[in-house]
Amino acid sequence: PTAGATADSPAMVRALLEHGRDLRGYTTLVDGPAVAACFAAEVGASVALSVGCTLDRRFHEPAELAGVVRSLGSEPFRLTGPFLRGSEVSMGRYAVVDAGSLSVLLTERPAYTFDPETFRHAGLPPEQADVICIRSANLFRAAWQAVTTTTFLLDLPGASTPNLRSLRFVRAHRPLYPLDA
Numbered sequence: 001p002t003a004g005a006t007a008d009s010p011a012m013v014r015a016l017l018e019h020g021r022d023l024r025g026y027t028t029l030v031d032g033p034a035v036a037a038c039f040a041a042e043v044g045a046s047v048a049l050s051v052g053c054t055l056d057r058r059f060h061e062p063a064e065l066a067g068v069v070r071s072l073g074s075e076p077f078r079l080t081g082p083f084l085r086g087s088e089v090s091m092g093r094y095a096v097v098d099a100g101s102l103s104v105l106l107t108e109r110p111a112y113t114f115d116p117e118t119f120r121h122a123g124l125p126p127e128q129a130d131v132i133c134i135r136s137a138n139l140f141r142a143a144w145q146a147v148t149t150t151t152f153l154l155d156l157p158g159a160s161t162p163n164l165r166s167l168r169f170v171r172a173h174r175p176l177y178p179l180d181a
Helices: 011-019 032-041 117-121
Strands: 025-030 046-051 063-073 094-099 102-107
Touching: 011 025, 011 063, 011 102, 032 046, 032 063, 032 094, 032 102, 063 102
Parallel strands: 025 102
Antiparallel strands: 046 063, 063 094, 094 102
16 A cells, blocks of 8 residues: 555465464555445444455455454554654554454554554554564555564565556556566
């Protein structure tokens, strides 16, 4: 989202459900209808949700998420990392759904995952996770270095990919650097 994407790609939800059973994982996803369903179900309820792609369906398909509603919230909070420290921000209403060892932070608005405080605010202590999916290309580095020294940058399909050749340019005049020589 810090690069302009909608943050509703369920790619990491799907990948962690399929391949991360032995990992304690956290990820986020913008999905207003899923948040509303969690609020209707209430904390402690089991839910079966189709999540993701509520804003942009060009790159992914929704993923199936079955789990238990761990928490619900809507209050704003203050960022604690070096970027925008002290700024009050809001994810809108949010819900945490636990699906085995995966906790998915569903939000109405993009979450500020470049700051670990976002996860802490939702009751997900970063220090207790094996893997955390952060939706930020570079902004996260300073705030997260106190939590982890290992990062993997992923190039997933989407509007903010650094792989410009994967995007379709309809109105751009050619040649267009760096796509063309």
